[in-house]
Amino acid sequence: MHAHLILKDGTIFRGRAPLGFGGGGEAVFTTAMAGYQEVLTDPSFAGQMVCMTFPEQGIYGIHADLNEGTRPWATGLLCRRLTFAPDHARSEGDLAGWLKRHHIPVMSDLDTRALTQHLRDQGSQPSLIWTELDGSLDAGVAKARALPDMTGQALCAEVSCKDRYELNPGGAFRVAVLDGGIKLSILRQLEAVGLHLEVFPWDAPATELAAKRFHGLFLSNGPGDPAALPGMQKEVEACIGKLPIFGICLGHQLLGQAFGGRTFKLKFGHRGANQPVHDLMTGRIEITAQNHGFAVDEASLPKEIEVTHKHLSDGTVEGLRHTKLPIFSLQHHPEASPGPHDAHPAFQRFVDLLQEVHHA
């Protein structure tokens, strides 16, 4: 079925809607060449339609062990080509069929490179997949113009767990995990370094998160605008100084705010599996997986907060450390998935920190 992608700024791209229906969300792009399933199920993509810049998608199908969330959280897939008959010994189905089951719209035959360049230059923005059945193009443009921006959107409630649950009981340290939309591979990595996890919903209060039984607190990734989460921010702030903390992505941004810093929206974000991060402590480079549209403003941070990592391309903050308290955070995703494993040691760093604090 013919379809158009209509951006809030009125720009229109033609293509097809092979599933026969449209939808909407903030149009963002990721340059990861493989890993569509991990991307689409990553809760941080909630509310976003993801443009995969690599043109061939769906080749190896859908796999039981590649989910990063309980379902696809992205609200649309924007791509150039889609393979309907996947090819892999362990594939359990095809990408399009899977998305259809979850009623996630797809747009294919799209000039994804032109779209990517537009988003790069004009910024990520709300958009619609508008099919032939949805009415006139003018109506679509009008509807797109009225879409709300991502800035100010709080989406954690949607993707977070509803109830507290436990993982890996018997682990060396007991860690509270604040789930703002946590990726399953982060949980797997935390388990792999031997931590006993208690996962709390996004709105858990500091009193629970910093309860006596916990040796440490982990703050997860999550979707939306960190500045729109004053509640979470307040609770995180209340935990500071009570126990060691490690935050990733949204967790890192919440810490940044809790320290008194500001976050701001990047024009088109960092999304991909090839992002170079400069580790200022070792002087070395890690190739990392990233998925964020907001960043912590370095200038807004108090002096007890040290910037430990920077993005090599634009110098934005990629890692923070409290100089007096056992707290650190990373903007990029050390669990990767999809992406390279260069930053994996970050999880062990958390364990080392717990060890230092509790066995000193």
Add this chain to the structure above:
Amino acid sequence: MPKRTDLKSVLVLGSGPIQIGQACEFDYSGTQALKALREEGIRTILLNSNPASIMTDPGRADATYIEPLTLAVLEKVIEAEQPDAILPTVGGQTALNLAMEAHESGLLERTGVMLIGAQPEAINRGEDRQLFKALMDDLGLETCRGGFAHNMGEARDLLKLTGFPAIIRPSFTLGGSGGGIAYNVDEFETIVARGLDLSPTKQVLIEESILGWKEFELEVVRDLDDNVEVICSIENLDPMGIHTGDSITVAPALTLTDPEYQRMRDAALAVIRAVGVETGGSNIQFALEPETSRIIVIEMNPRVSRSSALASKATGFPIAWVATKLALGYRLWELPNAITRMTKAAFEPVLDYVVVKIPRFTFEKFPQAEKVLGTQMKSVGEVMSLGRSFQEALQKAVRSLEEGHKGISGALEGKLDLGRLKEHLLIPGPQRIFWVYHALKAGHSVEELHRLTKITPWFLREIEEIVVLEGRLRSFPVDRLPEELLEKAKRAGFADDQIAVFCSGTEAEVAARREALGLRPAYKRVDTCAGEFQAETPYLYGTWEDHSEAEPTDRPKAIVLGSGPNRIGQGVEFDCCCVQAVEAIRASGVEAILINCNPETVSTDFDTSDRLYFEPLTYEHVKAVVDREAAGGKLLGVFAQFGGQTPLKLASPLHAAGVKLLGTPLHAILDAEDRERFGQALRRLDIPAPAWGMATSYEQAKDIAQRLNYPVMVRPSFVLGGRAMAVVFDDAGLEKYMREAVAVSNDQPILLDRFLDGAQELDIDVVCDGEQVVIAGLLAHIEEAGIHSGDSYAVIPALGVPEDILETVRGYARKLALDLGVRGLMNLQFAVKDGIAYCLEANPRASRTVPFVSKATGMDWAGVAARIGLGQSLKQQGVTDGVARAVSVKGVVFPFAKFPGVDPVLGPEMKSTGEVMGIGEGFGEAYAKALLAAGIPLPLSGTVFLTVNDRDKARLPELAQKLVALGFGLCATEGTARTLETAGLKVRKIFKVNEGRPNAVDLLKNGEVQWVINTPLGRDAFFDESAIRREALRLKIPCLTNLSAALAACEAVETLRGEMKVRAIQTLI
């Protein structure tokens, strides 16, 4: 950490002549390395024997030694230049081996010169399979079951471990040379014996078969801070069992999940760290078992490789340049990403297109060779294409091969015997992809084809979709082609002329239909980052999308058409001409735009031209670029004279479409190319030419041959590199030729020329501006007529040819160039017999010899020609006849060692893959060096085995006396011995192969013969002679098949006995 400051001068080792397994990718890497060094103010010294390369142009290094890549020469260069370091990682296996030799001989230690890029220990760990295997065990990475054997006994023991089929690879050979797959005991023993023999360390690796597994390569770079990144992943469409150089490959890896890919990446990082390649690029190969995802490490190259060149072109990331900077001590994060300029080289490139590489084979040159692909590389070149889908890239790549296919669909239609489908699918040959296509078309299922070929089903299904599209196209006439179908077909890579065949129309009609529907190609940039950052890179490819990024400028501009894939007859020398032309154009203040599809070359580096279009060299693709560039105005025109025959073929259709040709106009091209019209010009100018005729049947040919008198030279009209060319001596030979040639020539007429037996051949390159003609170079062949000029050794100045003849030839060349109206370069070939110079042929373009002549005379002749095309006369340029300041000999190398069973004998059909240059004060020195550089070290003493044909017997005593005077012993077979004894020479008589024992081959095997001089006797003695030549080739005993060459070699031996001097070409100019 900034770069190290202790390096003031660096010696770069090149890779020598183009060979199978080591082609012009090392011209690309060496050229980038020199650039990277010079940018740092480092004095650069280059050692490379290959005159056809761009890197040996005098402006590329501070001191360029075009000398043999041997230890003795290296020592002299080090003595003369006192470099601080040697960079051995950008010149392929040749450079690496030479560096290791220098290390092992103590030369490096003695002279205090260090290696940068990779240390001997790391090179050893990466290259020595035994060490490498042990290292992988330590890392917990899997390798194949098996091990090393140093003799047949050990090999048989290993066979118990591996079972059949067993894979055998000799250690330290080029392109896996001498390896193979054994399915039974006989094959096993044959291949092991050959492998042990070819391996310089007498060692072979015997391993379990992982045939049919998926095959991948990762290109990795590392800096001194141990930052490691993967530049590109490559997936082989042809599964394990076919050398990766002979496989169709795609980039990036397409069929892996992210966890599978990341496991491979983790392994690659572990390998480069453990091997200890300090800085620069390495290539690591993996096999993956599809059912289990089990990953096995195959091997690693601790240097820049052919795949690095491919990866550089596929991603836009200049691996060789970066590797060189890293060797100087820079860290990856300190280096700019040359493409985006805003970001750094520390990142991993991402693609938003699919890249397909297809190898180019030349089995037609070696009919005796088995057309089967295995672990030993046999292709001579490759093409690459970019598309926004695998289908599009595949069809573009097939088209780029210049084998007459318009795409995969329609290729070899009706030419494959579908009854033999199964065998061709099961046993991979150079055309397997076309068999796959026709099998799918004939209704065979993807599952069945996967079972037979082990090609990953996804690729097969994509090809099946092309089959379906072809079927849909066939149901419409051109004028009713639906827009949707046409767009889909274009996006699947169908060309206009391909669609025209299916829709019973013409290419022009399809183009018109397309235009009417508003379907035009768009150009996308290759930017390393999939559009994430703004990039101004001038590196573009065409595809079918809505938004184009090629914004034409309003500056004056000219387009240079490249030479496409390397093949025998058209290789790196044409790329060298293109690059010289591009640089001259840019220096003249005109934008140079280049179109080419060969990923190995310097011309396809993104910063060689102002804009690079990586596109097939077909009318449709070229015309689309012309239209796009003309849209900005001031497109001066197109140069078709630098890329060999490839662009010349496009001259007519481009001219017909109103595109202006820069340089030589079309009528002059046709006057020179068309036999009839050229004959008229020669008659008009009173220039002698051998009598000739044209025939389409044996009867006709026989009449002509009788009129001309045997021997005659026969060939199909319009061929390149002497394809299917032969000298026939009688009616029987002619009949046989006519029977076989008709298949080759597609019913085109056959040309018959009177063959000037024993004539001296001359090659002359001239430049003409319409007013004046300048002689670039005049070369004398060392072998007499009958051997293709591309296979002949040649010397400049034309020593041994009387000056009056040379002056006559120069005069003829001047007259012809002016008369035909040449604007730019032209090459002419003459044969001199009985004091008369006959003109054999004209090529109205830059010829194969232009780069060699450029080096010998110190002038960029292709640049001169380009400036003429832009309107600058020779006078304005101040150019006069080229002067050779020393004696330079062009030598050649042959791929016979790669084709067991092929008789290593020369003839009018070109067979060499590359050339070398020897420079000396006199002929002997230059010739000796050329032979040495070509891998023929002449013996200084010992016994010479002589067998010559009757025609050569007259000159035999002269040769024999020279040999005796040099102290050689002689042995010969009956007939030759008699001639020698008659002349009063002492000779040991030996048996021919079928006459008794010990025979000639026995003597060779026993090491009693150090030199073979054998001029072919003709068909009767064929068996005997080819056995001798093959044995000599195997044992690396020099074998000359030409008496003139042998006479020249005597002079060379004298020189070799004395002190050899080396000189930088900059000191000669």
